[in-house]
Amino acid sequence: MVDVRNFRYDDLDRIAEIVSSSLGEYYPKSLYLEKSRDWEDGFIVGVENGRVVAMLLGIIQGRFETRILMFAVDKRFRRKGIGHELMNRFISLSMAREAKRISLEVRRSNLEAIRFYEKYGFQNTGVLLMYYSDLEDGLKMAKNI
Numbered sequence: 809m810v811d812v813r814n815f816r817y818d819d820l821d822r823i824a825e826i827v828s829s830s831l832g833e834y835y836p837k838s839l840y841l842e843k844s845r846d847w848e849d850g851f852i853v854g855v856e857n858g859r860v861v862a863m864l865l866g867i868i869q870g871r872f873e874t875r876i877l878m879f880a881v882d883k884r885f886r887r888k889g890i891g892h893e894l895m896n897r898f899i900s901l902s903m904a905r906e907a908k909r910i911s912l913e914v915r916r917s918n919l920e921a922i923r924f925y926e927k928y929g930f931q932n933t934g935v936l937l938m939y940y941s942d943l944e945d946g947l948k949m950a951k952n953i
């Protein structure tokens with residue numbers, strides 16, 4: 809059973825590991841801290857048997873919108889409902905902030921994640937041409953809450 813809680817500073821090494829292996833991105837700790845500064849509650853982790861196995865970093869995007877900046881579950885722990893728990897918590901946190909919409913970007917080729925988001929009611933709202941550093945297009949998705 810996964811426990812969802814706010815991130816802590818000493819989770820950051822493990823979070824960076826999950827992000828690099830799942831998303832292929834390497835960020836310094838300072839970036840996570842900077843992004844979470846405006847809304848610490850929007851940065852959550854999934855913990856199973858005392859180990860961080862998933863992360864979701866959300867930010868505030870204007871008065872009535874939140875945005876999912878990073879979301880990843882350790883490969884060995886996928887399809888067990890952990891992403892579901894984090895998404896549900898994030899929707900609740902966003903509603904508690906009176907957000908009316910959640911937005912995100914995803915690689916066009918990332919069909920697993922796109923299917924996951926569609927299941928939660930996210931819809932395609934546009935394309936970001938050559939958005940990623942390797943020039944892959946990004947898909948903009950959003951959901952009203």
Ligand SMILES: CC(C)(COP(=O)(O)OP(=O)(O)OC[C@H]1O[C@@H](n2cnc3c(N)ncnc32)[C@H](O)[C@@H]1OP(=O)(O)O)[C@@H](O)C(=O)NCCC(=O)NCCS
Nearest residue numbers: 830879880881886887888889890891892914920921923924
């Ligand atoms: C997207 C991601 C976070 C989903 O996490 P997860 O813990 O595996 O998701 P869950 O087990 O909670 O799945 C919930 C539901 O989403 C759907 N889903 C999840 N993974 C799916 C897949 N690979 N293909 C199709 N549907 C999928 C299913 O309906 C699933 O329910 P089910 O298992 O009962 O059928 C995870 O696959 C991941 O970390 N991917 C790599 C990183 C990434 O792409 N992040 C998003 C970038 S924007």
